[in-house]
Amino acid sequence: MSDNINISSTEPGAPLIRAEGVNLRYGKKTVLDNLSFTIPKGRVVGLLGHNGAGKTTLMKAMVGLANHAGHLDVLGLDPRKQRTELLQSLCYIPDVAILPRWARVHELITLMSGMHPKFSADRSRELLRRTSVGLNDKVKQLSRGMVVQLHLALIAAVDARIMILDEPTLGLDVLSRKAFYELLINEWCDGERTVLISTHQVEEVEALLSDVMMLNDGKLVLNISLDQLDQRYSALSHAPAAANAVAAAHPLLRYGSPNGASTAIFDGAMPSEVEALGQRVRPSLVDLFVALTRAPELNPRASR
Structure with a gap:
């Protein structure tokens, strides 16, 4: 069980999310x-990984739904001990998110207005006009x-600092996925x-991402900005x-x-004699x- 790290999320340069030695086990299985x-x-x-890699568990830990060992601080708060306070500034759409089928859209807006102090009904209606x-x-x-x-329009109308999305476009056709990501990037992301x-649709989100984290069997095998990724990895056709x-x-x-x-694909610069055998290309x-x-295991530097 972790103690809360008392680092204010409003401190200049402080990260919004900080994890240090986070471990979680279900029985004998390390997740x-x-x-x-x-x-x-x-x-x-982008949080990438195969099914069972630990993506959903990590997201649940961030919103206080999974107990863990080690330190995890989100917006300067302990997700388990201060979850009510945390959810005032964090939005979360799980992979099995469900809206009540009987409700009309305007009723959901009214419901959200009464539930969340930072929800803007006007903002939600404005976002829905784009759909x-x-x-x-x-x-x-x-x-x-x-x-x-609809779900995104409701969530994005909350004046939050972090949005966590677990496979938000699972099962949607390509046009619906494109519309979702356009709404997200254009109407919510503001540089702050x-x-x-x-997501599993790696090709579709690559152009939207600033950073990528990859999990494999519960281990973080890559955590890097896309700018650094292009500098670190090289490929040869x-x-x-x-x-x-x-x-x-x-x-x-x-x-x-x-x-x-x-x-x-090579981690780092490829040998000059190898580069002479083909054409250098950008690894996807x-x-x-x-x-x-x-x-x-072929890349011992992957988690650095």
Whole structure:
């Protein structure tokens, strides 16, 4: 059980989220394994990992729904001991978020107005005008994509500093996912507030992210800004004939492409003799995800 870290979230430069040696076990299974990281203000952080990697558990710990060992401080508060205070400045949409099907949209706005002191009904209605959801619509009459947009409009109308989203677009078609992320980025992110998004649609969110965290079997195998990611990792596209020579340089991952070429990803600068065997390309976040979560032991620096 952790003690609250008495660091004010309003202190200049203080991170909004701070974890130090966070561990969580369910019986004999370690779900979160010694996680340490900080998340500052004004960031859009992608939390990536396979099913069972610990993403949902970590998010639940951040909002006080999962007991853990080690220190975890969100907005300067202990999520378990000060959860009521924390939820006044934090929004959370879990992966199984449900709105009452019998309710009309305007009734949900009224309900939120009475429940949350920092909720703005006017702001919620303004956000809904950017969607196809009507104030008199019943939840049960809405498509899944419209329900997700409604949920975001309700949550984004809370004057919070952190939004935590666990697979918010799961099961939606590509147009609904695009509409959701446009609403989120354009209407909520302002350079001061921070969003933490767990998702499997890595390709779709890469352009939205400022930072990425990757979990594998409860371990943090990557925690880096996308700017630093481009500086740290390199990739080489090469002909099949050079495969053995490239493999001898021990890349993190090698894979083929439909045009017959192969690509290798390296942690750090690749040897000059290897670079001469092909063309340097930018590694995608998807490829790095595969490399670091399929065989993290190949990259002992991954969690730094």
